[in-house]
Amino acid sequence: MGLEKVLSISGKPGLYELTAQTRGGFVAKSITEGNKISVSVRHNVSLLSEIAVYTYTEEVPLGTIFQKMYEKEDGKTAIDHKASKKELETYFAEVLPDYDVDRVYQSDIKKIIQWYNVLVSNGFTDFSKGEEKGAESSAEKGKDEEE
Template sequence: MGLDKILAISGKPGLYELTAQTRGGFIAKSLLDEKKLAVNMRHNVSILSEIAIYTYTEEIPLGEVFEKIKEKENGEETISHKSSKKELEGFFSEILPDYDEDRVYASDIKKIVQWYNILIKNGFTDFSKEEKEQTKDGEE
């Protein structure tokens, strides 16, 4: 499973896994407490594979940022999202030295760190997009 099945739902804590589609939306399972949630069109939903982080030269997909964190932390959890703003920004500048400080806020960094830790706790370590994996399989 790639990041294209992992969702962030505004107003709801944590991350969700897309489990089934319904007529008016879909069913998502919380990665925090395993509870299922019916999501409809009034919810603002972001798919993690569609999120990118601004740098001074380009936009880096969130999956690549997660990969860089994973390399730095050897696949383990990283600092807490409750760390100070200064600690979070220092950590993030180690991961992505050219991130655009004017467009990437401390709250964004906090979410990224929290999401990464949630994914690692749930045994999720493949941060590539599903399409890329299928392309690689097709080429071999």
């Protein structure tokens, strides 16, 4: 499973894996607890593969940042997302030195570190966005727009 199947759902804690599509939305499984939920199209849902972080020169995909964190930590979890603001910013600057400090907020850094820790502690290590899978998700998006 790549990041194109990992979801963040507003109003629901944690991360979810997309398991099936339904007529009125989709079914997602909690990565931490394993329970399935039905999510309607009215929920605000973000695919982790579609999220990027601002730098002074470009937008860096979240998968790239997760991969840098994974390499920095040798496959272990990162610092606690509840650490002090200064610790979080220092850590994030080590991972992504040219991140835009005016556009990337402390809450964004906390969420990225929290997501990384959840994924790694649940055995997720594939932070790439595969071309084969990317084409598949593009086809699904086109299908959704037609309906």
